[in-house]
Amino acid sequence: MVQGTTSDAGKSILVTGLCRVLRRRGVQVAPFKPQNMSLNSAVTADGGEIGRAQALQAQAAGVAAHSDMNPVLLKPASDTRAQVILRGRAISDLRASEYHDYKRVAMDTVLAAWEALGQQYEALVVEGAGSPAEINLRENDIANMGFAETVDCPVILIADIDRGGVFAHLVGTLALLSPSEQARVQGFVINRFRGDLALLQPGLDWLEERTGKPVLGVLPYLQHLQLDAEDAIDSAQGAKEANCLKVVVPVFPRISNHTDFDALRHHPQVELVYVPPGQQPPPADLVILPGSKNVRADLQWLQDGGWDAHLQRHLRYGGRVLGICGGYQMLGDMIADPQGVEDSAGSSTGLGLLPVHTVLEANKALLQVSGTLPGGTPVTGYEIHCGQSQRAPDHEAFALLDDGREDGCRSSDGQVAGTYLHGLFDHPDACRELLIWAGLGDARAEDRDALREREIDRLADSLEQHLDLSALFPQWCAG
Incomplete structure (x- = not known):
């Protein structure tokens, strides 16, 4: 399970890349996100609705998107109310306070979907939501450590160095977890690094000594990565021709x-x-x-x-x-x-x-x-x-x-x-x-799906170069 120190730390992208890495090795793999809050959704092959990021991850895994891959989807209708979608179907609109109590029921849905996927695939790569260290949301958690503890799933933490404060994010997040949750964390991934890795190495050494956890990889900043955003609007654009x-x-x-x-x-x-x-x-x-x-x-x-x-x-x-x-x-x-x-x-x-x-x-x-x-x-x-x-x-x-x-x-x-x-x-x-x-008048045809495939492969190439895959998946990536 990939959990992040913040929203937009790179969880969705890392899960996407890992699904493609495992697919390349012939592993039957599927993505899974217990709970997602997003207004970017997709329709699945079974006629359900899931987060757009999970549909992209399914494409990376080479499988049809299914509603079980995102069993709880929350679509905000206001600052305090959201539509609740369970296993692809809208069941009601709830206020935030009401949903906090409803999570006990939602967990049953999550576990049923997890079990169903586990019977079909060799590997499931799980994405958390936001941060596992949100103290006010820890009770009845189904999105991060609450889920990982229930199904006994190992966890890696990813943090975005491009924002600054990466060591504080990782050490602080770990410190706010319970002892059993801390033990569940297998290591760290640092995302969006630019510069000379030798200058970062003293910090990596300190982090490993301080926490006793390995740094599993430092992922470079991939310029102009053209993949579907999970929720936030991405306004970045590539080079443009004259007379656009x-x-x-x-x-x-x-x-x-x-x-x-x-x-x-x-x-x-x-x-x-x-x-x-x-x-x-x-x-x-x-x-x-x-x-x-x-x-x-x-x-x-x-x-x-x-x-x-x-x-x-x-x-x-x-x-x-x-x-x-x-x-x-x-x-x-x-x-x-x-x-x-x-x-x-x-x-x-x-x-x-x-x-x-x-x-x-x-x-x-x-x-x-x-x-x-x-x-x-x-x-x-x-x-x-x-x-x-x-x-x-x-x-x-x-x-x-x-x-x-x-x-x-x-x-x-x-x-x-x-x-x-x-x-x-x-x-x-x-x-x-x-x-x-x-x-x-002179518009050219551009194949978005082909571009998406190329970008997924570019992401997977980067993970294979910069991530310790043998530590993550010793049964498939040893050596």
């Missing part, structure tokens, strides 16, 4: 599945700008409204920030607008939530850019889909939404799906489109066609 297509994405307070735009961030012909709260959007060729965990609240945020007027001005100058999932719902005339599925019951007037009415329902659609755009270009993606949207019959659908359904809507003038398909830019042909629609 300008794309703007507003950062909703409850934005979800922003990994939809990774293919655009890394496309050499696209300059993508995330616009956070309080900032004015720059001129663009294409504005994309992303998904949202609380669509009516984020629609109100959009309207309060003057985005409705900005979009009207953007369209008058010939720009394009695309809405994905919650963003698609916002582009319509009305969003009704009669049951209070996402927040208090009620209705909201939409942006009125597409003739669409949406009703939010308790049953969530979780589907992996494929189909074609109107011109016949193939498209793939996945659906995660509670809303059911009806478009005016005289308007064209965004895509025709292989299961016979019609998805989304296009405006009669061709400037506005909406879809429920997450991940549609990952398909190289669909991405190219959408960029041409947005104004990039």
